[in-house]
Amino acid sequence: MPRILVIEDDEVTAREIAAELAVHGLDADWAADGREGLRRACAQRYDLVTLDRMLPGMDGIDVVAALRERGVDTPVLMISALSDVDERVRGLRAGGDDYLTKPFAPDEMAARVEVLLRRRQGQPETRLRVADLELDLVRHVAHRAGQPLALLPTEFRLLEYLMRNSGQVLTRSMIFEAVWGFHFDPGTNVIDVHIARLRRKLDPPGMPPLIRTVRGSGYMLAPAG
Structure with missing residues (x-):
């Protein structure tokens, strides 16, 4: 069972x-301050760390930076009440792998954890394949059932993200941050527009659809079954 270290000073949130x-x-241990979290993350082998941004004893930014300086490459999901873009960039530059703002839905947090765990288990790839869909990451070309797909750069990045996490429900926030690289604006429909365009190219009439809408959650790419 994967082990997660939760570094969070608020006991209710940690629970x-x-x-x-x-x-x-997933099995979780809890550290209530930054220094204790750093000590445990260095002393024991964890599969992932969730890290509060503002902690007593040692700030979350300093914790993740110290982990990376000591050669600890455990994936880190930073969690913070600070939602502006500059803070997110600062957290990721310090060594965080993803950044989630408070308040958050528990299933959103768990989805991000599962994606990071899957990413850690994978190996560098030059070609992705799901059913009869194939993406060549070196030549930047895509085929379905042997037929080429004419994808724009953003569509290619979106499809790559969906394929790398095939079978996993991806929220709009996760997709927006992974593909567009900044914090999700819930008022925008840019994701839905791009998914619709990608669907028209990927799932033409007569072909089993690969992109699924998960009502109330987001999207998932998976073979029909």
């Missing part, structure tokens, strides 16, 4: 995170 992770089959 909520641990409870949601348990639902997904």
Whole structure:
């Protein structure tokens, strides 16, 4: 069972995170301040760390920077009440792998954790394949059932993200941040527009659809079954 270290000074939030992770089959330990979290993350082998941005004893930015300086490459999901773009960039530059703002939905947090865990288990690839869909990451070309797909650069990045996480429900926030690279604006429909365009190219009439809408959650790419 994957082990997660939750570094969070608020006990209620820490228990909520641990409870949601348990639902997904993940075991969680808790550290209530930055220095203790750093010590445990260095002393024990964890599969992932959730890290609060503002902590007593040692700031979250300093914790993740110290982990990377000591050669600890455990994936880190930073969680913060600071939602502006500059803070997110600062957290990622310090060594964080993803950044989630408070308040957050527990299933959103768990989805991000699962994506980071899947990414860590994978190996560098030059070609992605899901059913009869193939993406060549070197030549930047895509085919479905042997037929080439004419994709714009953003469509290619969107499809790559969906394929790398095939079978996984991806929220709009996750897609927006991974493909466009900044914090999700819930008032925009840019994701839905790009998904619709990608669907027209990927799932023409007569072909089994690969992109699925998960009502109330987001999207998933998976073979029909």
